[in-house]
Amino acid sequence: MDMNFVTNLLLASVRMATPLIFISLAELYSQRAGLTNIGLEGLATIGSLAGFMVSLLTGSPMLGVLAGLLAGILVNMIFAYATISLCAEQIVYGMAINIFAPALAAFVYRVYFGSGSELVQVKLMNTLSSSVGITPSNFFARLLLDQTFMVYLAYALVVFTAIYFNRTKSGLNYKAVGEYPKAAATLGIDVIRTKYLASIICGALAGMGGAYLTTCYTTTYVDGNVAGRGFIALAAVIFGRWSAGGVLLACLFFGFCDALQIRLQVMSFGLPYQFFQMIPYVATVLVLALIGMKKAGPKSCGKPYRREER
Amino acid sequence: MMRTAETMQRVKDIILIAALTLLIAAVLVLACGASPAEAMQLFIQGIFRNRQSVAEIFVKACPLILTGVGCAVAFQAGFFNIGAEGQFYLGALVGTAVSLSLPLQGPVNILLALVCGFLAGGLLALIAALLKSTFNISEIIVTIMLNYIVINFLGYAVRTFLKDPEGNVPQSAKIDPASQLLPIITSTRFHAGILIAIIAALIMWFLMSRTTIGYELKAVGFNQRAAQVGGISVAKNIIRCAFLSGGLAGIAGVIEVIAIQKKLLEGISASCGYTAVLIALIAGNHPLGALIAALIYATVQVGTGSMQRQLGVPNAIVNILIGAVVLLILGRKLLHLETYGFLKRKKEAK
Structure with a gap:
């Protein structure tokens, strides 16, 4: 194993972690307001298709990301309305999004591009170094400069989220909604509005995470390209103990596992790569079993909030 | 009297939801640039073309019935089993391993594979x-995580210890013909596993509505604290319903292997474990409702399959429609005006 392998692996880990960061932050914002949204897979899929189509039509990956954001919000509004206003079961409607949204994406793709086998490709987003016109040579320069806008945005969002939830009044109010909505309401916090806001943020971030896949990662859209990242993100939120920093570390770790697993598959070391694919899930179950649910996560998660109920 | 009014309301709802779903389907067909009338014709022709196509409904419904009924039972007891997918695959894996490793073939082999698949799925849950x-x-998070653990383990199994030694593709050796669940209606794929699925749904219905076991499960699902105070062990019932629910999904996996695929390979569930969640919701967590909902879903699948072949309407339409149905079921409450507080109060005032 030479140095090149290690640097490439680490750089790939950062690339793999980026969509996870977006989607995990989406879930973090959702759960912090007491909404367990397991429909991330669906939201990311629709975001990835919207990102692909818009960046194809306009030639601008940035507009693609914006489209992914909007598509994510739009689809998540279904979940929001069902679970917040109609107090429906969050798990079932999350699953409904997971089945409905990818089917919609597949349908739109087939109708728009036909069922021909011709592969439509888009231009990917430029990295900072290539848009400035330099080619970084050493590892740290590549790590810091050879990244797309989305990567910087992801880390900026992590910092913002950490500050927001821990250092601002608004963030503490937001968390109160996820912990104990009735108490939050008596303090004058608009619980319903916070939950809708959470759903908008969740849809936007999950949609952007999906759009990352078609604007920064691969040049084409295929069905199932989200490939379970929605569920890994769910795992990352738990593994990261519901804090922005923890989520970031979890995503980097899972991104590393993913990057390593792909290399093992290609190079066929004889090591079973499936076990590396399992790591995020095994780690999450272990963390839950070891630490228990008592200290785990916002307390009102999964429970509907009915204002008139005493 | 109250009961008939409720039933009438329910029938009205179902008709309304069906009509709206049909409307959405028509819009989707139009979006593909095809004629809805022609699509409808092909849809019906696709279903009733011949005995094979009718049998195909049951073939497609079989795993959905088992996983759907399993989810319905678990949901009624308040256990959110999202793990039917993983339980299906573990059942399939263990069933295949048992079937291939037993020296004797025939009915005993089939029975053992089914029992072991049931146990495997049940133990996973x-x-x-x-x-x-x-x-x-x-349980939601744990079952989701277990799904992926099992799916990856299956990927490992079909490349290593369960791999067909004579082949190069990641799949197991073929199940011995004597140990397969063969078609019971000639020249179709209608296999004995379908009867198992239907019987399982009937047993679960009987269990849930006519026995104390079912009563206890429902009591726990309805109000855990009340059940506990009433002397019903919550833990025992959660374990019981999880085992049953996982076991049914496990059987579904075994049947898929020994009746349809005849070998173990990746991706054979076609996400039925996830669809099962919606099937259970549409059925109102009623085992017989899940049976019917699974059959309807499979019918639409077969019909749209023919639409896809002849008109190029993507069969993803099935999952768009099931999503729409799930939303309409929820929206139904909006159509009942009494859910609005002010109308309710007016009624009470009268």
Whole structure:
């Protein structure tokens, strides 16, 4: 194993972690307001298709990301309305999004591009170094400069989220909604509005995470390209103990596992790569079993909030 | 009297939902640039073309019935089993391993494969149930994580210890013909496993509505604290329903292998474990409702299959429609005006 392998692996880990960061932050914002949204897979899929189509039509990956954001919000509004206003079961409607949204994406793709086998490709987003016109040579320069806008945005969002939830009044109010909505309401916090806001943020971030896949990662859209990242993100939120920093570390770790697993598959070391694919899930179950649910996560998660109920 | 009014309301709802779903389907067909009338014709022709196509409905419904009924039972007891997918695959894996490793072939082999598949699926669900009942850890997260653990393990199995030694593709050796569940209606794929699925749905219905076991499960699902105070063990019932629910999904996996695929390979569930969640919701968590909902879903699948072949309407339409139905079921409450507070108060005032 030479140095090149290690640097490439680490750089790939950062690339793999980026969509996870977006989607995990989406879930973090959702759960912090007491909404367990397991429909991330669906939201990311629709975001990835919207990102692909818009960046194809306009030639601008940035507009693609914006489209992914909007598509994510739009689809998540279904979940929001069902679970917040109609107090429906969050798990079932999350699953409904997971089945409905990818089917919609597949349908739109087939109708728009036909069922021909011709592969439509888009231009990917430029990295900072290539848009400035330099080619970084050493590892740290590549790590810091050879990244797309989305990567910087992801880390900026992590910092913002950490500050927001821990250092601002608004963030503490937001968390109160996820912990104990009735108490939050008596303090004058608009619980319903916070939950809708959470759903908008969740849809936007999950949609952007999906759009990352078609604007920064691969040049084409295929069905199932989200490939379970929605569920890994769910795992990352738990593994990261519901804090922005923890989520970031979890995503980097899972991104590393993913990057390593792909290399093992290609190079066929004889090591079973499936076990590396399992790591995020095994780690999450272990963390839950070891630490228990008592200290785990916002307390009102999964429970509907009915204002008139005493 | 009250009851008939409720039933009437329900029938009206179902008709309304069906009509709206049909409308959405028509819009989707139009979006593809095809004529809805022609699509409808092909849809019906596709279903009733011949005995094979009718049998195909049952073939497609079989795994959905088992996983759907399993989810319905678990949901009624308040155990959110999202792990039917993983339980299906573990059942399929263990069933295949048993079937291939037993020296004797024939009915005994089939029976053992089914029993072991049931146990495997049940035990997998039991992990989540134990974590929930002892540490109060969300079964939703654990079952989702277990799904992916099992799917990856299956990927490993079909490349290593279960791999067909004579082949180069990641799949197991073929199940001995004597140990397969053969078609019971000639020249169709209608196999004995379908009868198992239907019988399982009937047994679960009987269990849930006519026995104390079912009563206890429902009591726990309805109000855990009340059940506990009433002397019903919550932990015991959660474990019981999880085992049953996982076991049914496990059987579905075994049947898919020994009746349809005749070998173990990746991706054979076609996400039926996830669709099952919606089937259970549409059925109102009623086992016989799940049977019917699975059959309807499979019918639409077969019909749209023919639409896809002849008109190029993507069969993803099935899952768009099931999503729409799930939303309409919820929206139904909006159509009943009495859910609005002010109307309710007016009624009470009268």
